[in-house]
Amino acid sequence: MTALILALIAGAVVGLVLGALGGGGSVLAVPALIYLLGFTPATATTAALIIVTATSLTALYAHARSGRVRWKAGAAFAAAGILPAAAAGAAAAHLPQTALTLAFAAIAALSAIKMLRPSDTTRPKDGGVRPGKAAGAGAALGTLTGLLGVGGGFLAVPALVTVLAFEMDAAVGTSLLVITANSLASLATRSGTAASLDWALVGPFIGTAILGAWDGKRIAAKVSAPHLQRIFAVVLLAVAAFMLADAVT
Template identity: 30%
Template sequence: MEYLGYFASIIIGISLGLIGGGGSILTIPILVYLFKVNPEQATSYSLFIVGLTAMSGSYSHYKMGNLKLKSALYFAIPSVISILIIREVIFPQIASTLFSIASYSVSKDFLIMIIFSVLMITAAISMIRKNQPEIKGAETNYIQLSFIGFIVGIITGFLGAGGGFLIIPALLFFAKLPMKQAVGTSLLIISINSSIGFAGDLYIGTPINYPFLLGVSGMALLGMVLGSQLSKKIDGTKLKPIFGWFVLVMGFYIITKEVLF
């Protein structure tokens, strides 16, 4: 299973490199089901893996002129605030066992995986739907952009997910960025959010297996390099529906596995 996990980690980077999101959607299932990491710790590991990989990708897009720093900061600053509130204040207060009915208990790990599977299904539907046309010539709505940034931070904080499937539409419709700039700017935002979220976990003493984490991250970085090169030849938007169907199947698989087994 570990060899399959390392191979699957490459796909995390390829997804981020090609379509600017979707990597974190795969990271949690890979960590939990292939590497047998418990879901709570997997959210911390996901923040590091996705943050490091996205940082590499954002640098590549910076060299191509695809980063819009002002839009990134208006999105990232409120996002970071909500991440820190969730990771450092709310998340540690959630009990390991939420409640019990007869002999059946609902745990924090179960809740994480169920919410994450719902997120996967939502993201999949977003990717499968026909792409909306880019909006050009209008002014950037920074207030709405910041509000969505705060909401995405809640998702990132609770699930360790970068939120690329929400960030890119926000940059397209509220920052009025072309698709390639939305992808590059999304990677920068994901790297900021994930890095600060992981730093917060280190601050509160979350145990980290660094050799393992660096190994998985290295494979994801390899995938990012491949994805960035492929993005020059392949239109990532054409691949999003295919990837979306895969994520949709995975989302329903997780719900089935967690509820029935």
């Protein structure tokens, strides 16, 4: 199977997951780029950021049309993560490849475990927003995005619900704004790496990811979200285990 076909298939899968679950698909992009398309961990995280940005912008447009994006609060949350995303993006280029792989495997495993546990969507009892917690959550998400090339939707949505007291649909839509801002900030520090990417593979990957995201929304309407989430979590655990084994052997 040629690399181009693999890129098209991988992009479609990533897009389907993003569209069906509202996040998490980007966690599959990095291992797909490394193990299917032969990217190094450093170039894979840069390519994943580009894929995440393009796909998130498309989904953001759809959610914005439905009135599910809280622009002012989302921009404030994203602002806390922009500098950490840029700093982490610059630091990632100087970290050992094995360290990036191990860190990514750990994050993938943690996110899978989180998905398998019952969701905690309880909003603050006093209904108030905690600025300190909001800034901390935004900064942590930005760091994760910049370092590992993941959008962080699996962290952004619960943070917006529990810290900023968003309703779930508004949290999903606004998280796309946060993810896009963090990804762009990190990409700004990776211009050299981005120029050296194999765009003959990255371009088709992005195209099918965007198309897959629209199909994922239709799948989500037919299959229960908890069931889809459990399937994805099991797959993600397997990916994390494979990456961990590869890094230590």
